[in-house]
Amino acid sequence: MTLVAGADFGTLSVRVTIMDTDEGRTIATATAPYPLKRSADDPLLGQQAHEDHMQALTVAMREAIASAGVNGRDIAAFAADTTGSSVVVVDEALQPLDDYYLWCDHRAHHEAAEITALARKENLPALNWCGGVYSHEWGYAKLLHFLRHNPDKRDRVATALEHCDMLVATLCGIRADHDLPRSVCAMGHKWMWSPKWGGLPPQDFLSRVDPLFDGINDKLAGRFGTSNEIAGHLSPEWADRMGLRPGIPVPFGAFDAHWDAIGSGCRPRDVVNVIGTSTCIIAVDGLDTAPVPGICGAVPGSVIPDAMGIEAGQSATGDIFEAIARRAGTDVATLSREVEGHGPGSTGLLRLVWDNGDRTVLVRSDLGGVTLGWDLAHTAADELHAAMEGMALHVRLILDRLGEGGMRFNRVINAGGIPQRNRVLNQIYADVLGVEVHVPASSPTGVGACIFAAIAAGAFADIESAQARMCPPTKVYRPDPAAHATYQRLHGLFTALYHGFGEGRPCDLGAILPELRRFRLGQI
Numbered sequence: 001m002t003l004v005a006g007a008d009f010g011t012l013s014v015r016v017t018i019m020d021t022d023e024g025r026t027i028a029t030a031t032a033p034y035p036l037k038r039s040a041d042d043p044l045l046g047q048q049a050h051e052d053h054m055q056a057l058t059v060a061m062r063e064a065i066a067s068a069g070v071n072g073r074d075i076a077a078f079a080a081d082t083t084g085s086s087v088v089v090v091d092e093a094l095q096p097l098d099d100y101y102l103w104c105d106h107r108a109h110h111e112a113a114e115i116t117a118l119a120r121k122e123n124l125p126a127l128n129w130c131g132g133v134y135s136h137e138w139g140y141a142k143l144l145h146f147l148r149h150n151p152d153k154r155d156r157v158a159t160a161l162e163h164c165d166m167l168v169a170t171l172c173g174i175r176a177d178h179d180l181p182r183s184v185c186a187m188g189h190k191w192m193w194s195p196k197w198g199g200l201p202p203q204d205f206l207s208r209v210d211p212l213f214d215g216i217n218d219k220l221a222g223r224f225g226t227s228n229e230i231a232g233h234l235s236p237e238w239a240d241r242m243g244l245r246p247g248i249p250v251p252f253g254a255f256d257a258h259w260d261a262i263g264s265g266c267r268p269r270d271v272v273n274v275i276g277t278s279t280c281i282i283a284v285d286g287l288d289t290a291p292v293p294g295i296c297g298a299v300p301g302s303v304i305p306d307a308m309g310i311e312a313g314q315s316a317t318g319d320i321f322e323a324i325a326r327r328a329g330t331d332v333a334t335l336s337r338e339v340e341g342h343g344p345g346s347t348g349l350l351r352l353v354w355d356n357g358d359r360t361v362l363v364r365s366d367l368g369g370v371t372l373g374w375d376l377a378h379t380a381a382d383e384l385h386a387a388m389e390g391m392a393l394h395v396r397l398i399l400d401r402l403g404e405g406g407m408r409f410n411r412v413i414n415a416g417g418i419p420q421r422n423r424v425l426n427q428i429y430a431d432v433l434g435v436e437v438h439v440p441a442s443s444p445t446g447v448g449a450c451i452f453a454a455i456a457a458g459a460f461a462d463i464e465s466a467q468a469r470m471c472p473p474t475k476v477y478r479p480d481p482a483a484h485a486t487y488q489r490l491h492g493l494f495t496a497l498y499h500g501f502g503e504g505r506p507c508d509l510g511a512i513l514p515e516l517r518r519f520r521l522g523q524i
Contacts, residue, residue: 006449017446024469028068032056046105072243077457082163085190108141126192133363164253172232180222185254188299259448292405294361316356328380338381348520351390373516392432431483
């Protein structure tokens with residue numbers, strides 16, 4: 001029996017999974033929470049402390065070992081994925097100078113706009129590969145915000161790290177700048193890194209954005225690697241804290257959605273919707289894939305080595321469902337049972353799901369959620385159903401954009417924590433997209449981490465063979481032709497409103513509400 005452990009750091013907690021690679025089964029999981037720091041004075045702020053992450057990891061690991069009834073020293077390798085872009089600025093001793101800027105921290109929107117404006121002016125190739133807009137959620141923008149707002153700490157800045165890289169460096173006791181692990185997944189999708197232009201974007205470009213960036217690329221040096229490569233080995237200090245054996249291999253980390261895609265059985269020509277508090281859309285295509293406007297990024301090796309990893313997403317999904325239930329004084333599970341009998345578009349409501357801004361394809365943090373078609377009889381359950389439809393319609397719009405870029409996909413997988421608990425949501429996605437939707441029978445969260453730990457331990461030669469043994473089977477939701485035909489009509493309204501409100505494109509607003517009323521009355 002070869003045991004491996006993987007950790008998945010989400011927005012509110014870390015989940016540790018222990019798997020037996022011989023049988024491909026999970027033998028234990030454990031979760032430990034950590035606080036998310038928000039501010040009523042600044043709703044764009046979202047921070048967490050490195051110390052809280054590490055303390056939660058030790059708690060969850062020891063609980064998982066105890067639950068499995070195994071000796072932690074028998075675990076052959078450990079791997080971890082994290083949220084992203086979650087950035088921490090550190091000194092020469094790798095000590096944080098402040099808390100992480102989490103993925104959901106949107107304070108750097110001005111900095112992102114400045115990077116985008118200059119990149120467009122100078123036709124920077126890297127901008128094309130992240131959809132034509134540099135996001136407020138990404139690394140350089142957050143680092144520049146830190147430098148501008150912390151003048152007293154500037155002279156102590158040694159480097160900045162993504163959470164997945166800071167975690168590996170901490171666990172392996174890596175301190176030297178040239179030896180710091182840099183995940184190709186993280187640096188490619190959030191820091192404009194690519195082998196196509198020799199690594200990071202030009203230093204002279206960054207310095208023209210702001211002289212505070214002078215010399216910054218030298219500070220972002222390190223070893224760049226994919227997740228099937230070993231980044232280091234567990235230090236005696238952290239082995240003792242976690243209850244593991246020192247010296248076990250630790251691969252390069254990555255973002256949670258990318259490894260959730262691996263844990264879901266993702267293959268080339270698949271699209272995976274990792275649906276949680278937000279949605280990350282992960283696709284895999286050939287290395288000859290061209291950049292697509294409005295898509296977050298296309299990075300070689302970010303999901304599967306020797307393939308192009310493509311990322312898009314929605315800035316809030318489960319968070320929107322929770323907000324609707326909270327305002328109604330109930331919970332999502334209860335409301336979901338109430339929408340079981342709802343047909344496509346039957347509420348007469350159309351929901352633009354911008355409650356936390358738009359990540360793809362507009363990349364605008366300044367947008368807000370919109371629900372059209374209300375009447376006096378509508379309920380919270382109706383709004384939840386419309387929000388589920390809005391999520392699926394938005395995903396279709398994103399996949400249509402990818403299709404315009406020449407990408408073709410064989411399969412859609414709904415992964416993340418929500419799909420296993422919500423049959424209605426999965427059927428809506430199938431009916432809106434008009435394709436089969438595959439849902440893992442059990443949560444793939446943590447499975448991807450265990451797959452890369454297993455490869456690091458030598459239990460499997462490659463990702464595909466590890467997936468064949470370790471990934472859960474899927475349940476298939478097939479589209480209903482009549483429902484898909486109805487959603488074709490609703491999709492036209494959604495697309496017009498999406499681009500009308502989001503970009504100012506011409507839109508016949510006078511036709512929208514009467515058309516939604518016809519949906520409500522069953523006349524469509």
